[in-house]
Amino acid sequence: MAINGNDIxxxxxxxxxxxxxxxxxxxxxxxxxxxxxxxxSWRQYIAGRKExxxxxxxxxxxxxxxxxxxxxxxxxxxxxxxxxxxxxxTGQAILTRCQQNYKRGSLVSGSxxxxxxxxxx
Numbered sequence: 001m002a003i004n005g006n007d008i009x010x011x012x013x014x015x016x017x018x019x020x021x022x023x024x025x026x027x028x029x030x031x032x033x034x035x036x037x038x039x040x041s042w043r044q045y046i047a048g049r050k051e052x053x054x055x056x057x058x059x060x061x062x063x064x065x066x067x068x069x070x071x072x073x074x075x076x077x078x079x080x081x082x083x084x085x086x087x088x089x090t091g092q093a094i095l096t097r098c099q100q101n102y103k104r105g106s107l108v109s110g111s112x113x114x115x116x117x118x119x120x121x
Contacts, residue, residue: 005023009083010023010056010079010080011078011080011081012076014079017058017112020058022057023056023057023080025054026053027051029047031046032048053096053113054114055111055114058109058111058112059107060110065108066100071095072096073094073096075093075094075095077093090121091117091118091120091121092116093116095113097111097112
């Protein structure tokens with residue numbers, strides 16, 4: 001059975017990020033080119049170091065929420081978990097980007113981008 005996006009919640013230092021509307025989690029591994037004695041004319045690669053990041057879209061719920069833009073550069077503990085069971089991932093991440101969108105007649109929305117520092121486990 002497919003999982004519903006609403007079933008995933010992201011916590012920043014143990015507190016759910018208020019009014020979260022969407023999450024994107026990215027992981028990647030570098031590819032390192034190696035020389036092969038048997039593949040002279042073809043490139044060959046091995047897996048290198050890994051990295052991860054999380055982008056969270058949210059609704060700014062209070063006037064104090066506009067000060068979120070001042071927290072860029074802060075390191076947080078993120079927990080990414082399923083609401084319905086105990087399945088979760090935890091990692092330290094630096095808030096590298098905070099964007100807020102102000103549009104007349106609309107709710108204020110924004111996004112946080114966190115870059116993992118160390119393992120996501």
